[in-house]
Amino acid sequence: MPQMTDERVRAGMNREEDLSLLNEVSMKTAGVSHLEMCIQCGTCGGSCPVAMDMEHTPRMLFAMLRAGMRDEVLRSNTPWLCVSCYHCVVRCPQEVHIADVMYTLKGMAIHAKLYTNATAPHFSQTFVDMVEAYGRSYEMGLATRHYLRHFPLRLPGMMPMGFGMITKGRMAVMPKRIKQMDQLTAILDRAKQLELNS
């Protein structure tokens, strides 16, 4: 065995590794995440169609999780750019549920209010508000609320598209509501309690 002469290596050897963040994320992820199995090969970042816009590739983010860098991870734009295309997931040699880990990190960032750009969290929340109100998605309400809030300057350029969608009957002006809305609300309320207790 080679002699440990490097101070940094020795410091690393003596430090007790704190994997609590890694374990927390893994436990909060749906299915069996395999997150602790990551071997830092970088296949995920190399497969990602939007890696060019990410502050950290998924590989880097997982190393940061292992290093316990909670705030840096939750402030990263990486989970918010993930388009859930699952390219990394099918190529990962360790079968890490990468896309699901990204969902977990989004939820944790919202909870800790650590996201740096509110566009994506607001979009998700607005979408969910519509679903919780009607049981169905409501594109007109979603688009109006979201674009007025975050992309008012895009609206003039989008007029032909919006006009086309409405005149062709591809965007309903009024929302559709499911019949048993009470049942869905009861289910979601109970689910939220369970989420808080878990």
Added chain:
Amino acid sequence: MNKYLLYPGCSMESSGRAYGDSIKAIVEPLDLDFEEINDWNCCGATEYLGINLIPAYSLIARNLALAAKQMNPVNGTGGTHTVVAPCSACYLNLAKADYYMQERPSLGAKVNEALNAGGLEYKAGTLDVRHLIDILVYDVGLEKIRSKVVHPLNGLKVVPYMGCMLPRPDYQHRWTDHEHPTELDDLLRALGADVIDYPLTTECCGGHMTQIGPETAFELIRRLISDADERGAHLMATVCPMCQMNIDAYQHETNQFFGTDYHMPVLFFTQLMGIAFGKHPDEVGIGLELVSARNALANIGIEVPVTQEPAAPRKKDEGLPMPRRWTKHEGKEAVR
């Protein structure tokens, strides 16, 4: 007659109405019996999962519970245990909930506790969740589809665009390949179309990035349409309402962003099936697309009635001399 429970998904009645209409048109010639799940709700798309885990899976599982109840031979209509979802995002969410509730029994238990609050329950693994194209290729079969073709699509150059959420992550190993599946190619060939090899077939259309990070989305859309254009495609065929929406409705904005003038119509594969089966273009929702497929379909002698005159494309040198914008990833040469 093969019976299936149908989970249409929200977009089938709105942005993806052409998909819903064309599915209705091909069900009868193919002897399919689609029974809609009563009072189904939204699957949460890719949004709910990023906010709360258990509510997101409970939202999805309510649909599975309703479907399982409906197929029960004792107090339901019976006859099947297969749920068919035509939307790739819905398909993935339903399949994923079913799979993860088994892989992580603690998740399954919590979801069921939530479902109980609404008087429902779902035993994971009871149902088979499948996508429409899976049913058409593997249950109905290409032979039968070929036998129904009365107007072959000979001469129509189509790129098959599968999108990402259908062949991946593929919990049940249903597809020929995760990155280059051939199901859509085979089906379009059975209709007589000239299928163009399209290496980007399972690349992402941008998903919800058109709403939250448009510059990222425009780049993903540009890759898809520019490659299809360079390969000489008349149109793209898709299996997913989100892909259709992004490429069709945001093509204008993408063109503006890059200073390009692509005109790449994108239709649902079921619309092409309807045309090949001799249905009237109106019946299969042709004309609902924003990037008109009129000229593309003229190549095979299909006349699409003009419902409204498409706006004449603006000439390049007209208008104010605005600077052209490039993304940080693109050189000027890469954009035509």
